[in-house]
Amino acid sequence: MAHEFTGIDEVAHSVGTQLGETEWLEITQEQVNQFAEATGDHQWIHVDVARAAKGPYGGTIAHGYLTLSLIARFGEELFSVKGATAKLNYGVNKVRFPAPVPVGARVRASAQISGAQETPAGVQVSLQWVIEIENSPKPACVAETVVLLVR
Secondary structure, three states: OOEEEOOHHHHHOOOOOEEEEOOOEEOOHHHHHHHHHHHOOOOHHHHOHHHHHOOOOOOOEOOHHHHHHHHHHHHHHHEEEOOOOEEEEEEEEEEEOOOOOEOOOEEEEEEEEEEEEEEOOEEEEEEEEEEEEOOOOOOOEEEEEEEEEEO
């Protein structure tokens, strides 16, 4: 765990803080297939190994939204907040997928706290995320998410 905040107020006063990097995570065909089942997105570039081998990337690639959804997992690895009764996904302000993630590649995330806003329920914290692909010049995903830390 990169950061353990002692409370919501500490997070609110930590705008600009880099939260570090996660461990590398290998993207498997099983994960991609499970995501396809869960979402109904069975596009061949993700699930048809034989056809994708002859396609533009030389193999299957992860869904962009699978990559984005890993932010929930990576967030648990990067930081915790004592005293928050819940950490709720509030939204995504911006997201881009600059490079595809080939199945078998490893990804990791880094994040920075970019904003904090008091609300009646708690604090909305904005985070800037970069999900990089090992040995790739371009990231898989860049996103700004908003998490509601409930008091």
